[in-house]
Amino acid sequence: MFKIVKREEMAEGTVILNEIEAPLIAEKAKPGQFVILKATETGERIPLTMAMTDPVKGTITIIYMVVGKGTAVFRDLVVGDTYQDVIGPLGKPTHLEKVGKVVCVGGGTGIAVLHPITRALKEVGNHVIAIIGARSKDLLILEDHMQAASHELHVCTDDGSYGRKGFVTEALRDVLENEKIQLVVAIGPVPMMKFLSQLTKEYNVKTIVSLNPIMVDGTGMCGGCRVTVGGLTKFACVDGPEFDGHQVDYDELMLRLQAYCEDEKKCYEDYCVLSA
Ligand code: FES
DSSP: EEEEEEEEEEETTTTEEEEEEOOHHHHHTTOEEEEEEEEEETTOOEEEESSSEEEETEEEEEEEEEESSHHHHHTTOOOOOOSEEEEESSSSOOOOOOOSEEEEETTTTTHHHHHHHHHHHHHHTEEEEEEHHHHHHHHGOOHHHHHHHSSEEEEEESOOOSSSOOOHHHHHHHHHHHOOOOOEEEEHHHHHHHHHHHHHHTTOOOOEEEOOOOOOOSSSSSSSTEETTTTTEHHHHHOOSETTTTOOOOHHHHHHHTHHHHHHHHHHHHHHHHHH
């Protein structure tokens, strides 16, 4: 059992932070790795990349958006409640290397995944420019954390309610026009990563993205998380979750992510009725 020691609601209650006791995972986890959580014995298995780890306290922190029944069940857990299972650390850690100037771009809850990677890229000696975005000011998360993790932070909102008005891709284009960048790391909604990778390809800048396909076992056995990268089939859980952004078949990934949308919607609606 894995106890929740801290719970926060962010982005008007649509995004939840849980700090969870998991000392063995906290000790071993590296930036970019993920865990699979189950709230109950028969609950849905949900993969989430860790936003923070604290090996001294023996805790890991996950941040997730409530999008269906599985995450709604998580949302209803309070401090002192437990997750039945937390499995990890899973996936390959981020490759960390001093390359020079790096831009870390995050959208929505992707900012939570990006945070430990940004901090680690700074710690190995890179100059790190961070660009984060959300639909509006109220939905922006971890601004202070990203400020501390980077040398320079740019904030964008789609509606202009905070920071620069517009998408993170526009802010990134300005940076690429004015600076010599060696690496871009982009994490967020699939369309954001797709368009951002198209942009960095124009400027011939290496780009890493972190993918979030449907997963089941998380250990390379079920094939549920398969993605096409450079024309080859890869399993995001063991070959990723990070891949060369210029090689990913984003359209296929979006189609596969939509496969169970109707069933998920129905499950969520039933759960909301039952738990009302
Ligand atoms: S989740 Fe089953 S192979 Fe990756």
